[in-house]
Amino acid sequence: EAGVAQSPRYKIIEKRQSVAFWCNPISGHATLYWYQQILGQGPKLLIQFQNNGVVDDSQLPKDRFSAERLKGVDSTLKIQPAKLEDSAVYLCASSDRDPSYNEQFFGPGTRLTVL
Amino acid sequence: AQSVSQHNHHVILSEAASLELGCNYSYGGTVNLFWYVQYPGQHLQLLLKYFSGDPLVKGIKGFEAEFIKSKFSFNLRKPSVQWSDTAEYFCAVTTDSWGKLQFGAGTQVVVTP
Numbered sequence: 077e078a079g080v081a082q083s084p085r086y087k088i089i090e091k092r093q094s095v096a097f098w099c100n101p102i103s104g105h106a107t108l109y110w111y112q113q114i115l116g117q118g119p120k121l122l123i124q125f126q127n128n129g130v131v132d133d134s135q136l137p138k139d140r141f142s143a144e145r146l147k148g149v150d151s152t153l154k155i156q157p158a159k160l161e162d163s164a165v166y167l168c169a170s171s172d173r174d175p176s177y178n179e180q181f182f183g184p185g186t187r188l189t190v191l
Numbered sequence: 192a193q194s195v196s197q198h199n200h201h202v203i204l205s206e207a208a209s210l211e212l213g214c215n216y217s218y219g220g221t222v223n224l225f226w227y228v229q230y231p232g233q234h235l236q237l238l239l240k241y242f243s244g245d246p247l248v249k250g251i252k253g254f255e256a257e258f259i260k261s262k263f264s265f266n267l268r269k270p271s272v273q274w275s276d277t278a279e280y281f282c283a284v285t286t287d288s289w290g291k292l293q294f295g296a297g298t299q300v301v302v303t304p
Contacts, residue, residue: 079234080234090258106290107290116200116296116297117296117297118195118236118281118283118294118295118297119292119294120294121291121292121293124289124290124291126289131289132291167235169235171290176291178290179237179240180237180290181199181234181281182232182234182235183234184237185234
């Protein structure tokens, strides 16, 4: 089966600019996650969708970050405006059935550099 | 606050040596435990997981992990490593029904020929 797709793979922007990331989960997976991985740290959950509804966005900086999952399939994560500390790898993951027991499948990530 | 601690940030060892990576979590309730691995240039992938039952779980590529509830630990082991085990290893925990993963900082393992 095809894995989780993400684009772009790399992005370099200047601070205060906007950027958007796209994720297409594995077909049929109801749960979609966006993680932020800063260099030297483990991934941190930003937002979790169950179908097209938000389950958890407690760690999403809502003043600048937004995410949507229209039609319960692919998703976009946006940063507007970006700050230097947003430099990180943004990972998308998906899982099916009961998310608490199921493996999350990760995409290749988007490496964002904010100058 | 809940947290996951991995004891070593970097480990260097020779082929055929034994590997043990420590992981401790702080949460008093029911947990599901995972080890994920990221090989160079590849995606994060599941190595093994523990939900209940036998506290010694076996994963892919000869890895195993032991859940010790009294010590809040879930250490990863491999008796004899290969060069291809060079990777970053992440311990992770879920404590709710939605599967929200909380990751440790990761351990970079380098296996020398």
